[in-house]
Amino acid sequence: MKAIVVYESHWGNTAAIARAIAEGIGPAARALSTAEAVGDALAGVDLIVAGAPLLGFSLPTEAMVKSLAGNAGRDPTPPDLSHPALRVWLAALPAGSGAAAAFETRIWWSPGSAAKTALSSLVQKGYQSAAKPQRFIVQGKYGPLRAGELERARRWGAELAQAVG
């Protein structure tokens, strides 16, 4: 089973979860940024797992990502803006019929869901939902991940691999 875990990540939390999910799925899975998950990387993929941070109570918009650049100096570390927003990647993704799942990283109490929006977008393109949208929790606005979240992500990856076969 070939799988990709594609992510948008500006401070590394979502990328770390994506790598842990890919580990859990197994050797046939790769964690790729939205810039890397294009062309040949999409060929013959049986499972797409899409992940993004919850920013401004939603799957980040292009405007939100652009605004992160304007924060330079106020953030503890500068945001990684080297790859497109997951929303943009999803809009460009060709229709397909493979399995799909989605996750987000977020603060525990926040309203809104990035993963629900991402999964709906995949389902609209013909992909089959393999799991409920998942949330992985960070402790502060920029992270770090709450203790145990990487292990939980690995377990979820293994569950996905089992569900999709």
Ligand SMILES: Cc1cc2nc3c(=O)[nH]c(=O)nc-3n(C[C@H](O)[C@H](O)[C@H](O)COP(=O)(O)O)c2cc1C
């Ligand atoms: C500008 C900004 C807006 C955010 N908005 C929300 C939000 O609405 N809800 C939430 O739960 N977390 C919010 N967060 C926290 C991020 O979702 C969290 O830090 C996430 O793990 C960042 O992912 P990344 O490190 O992969 O970029 C926000 C963080 C920043 C910097």
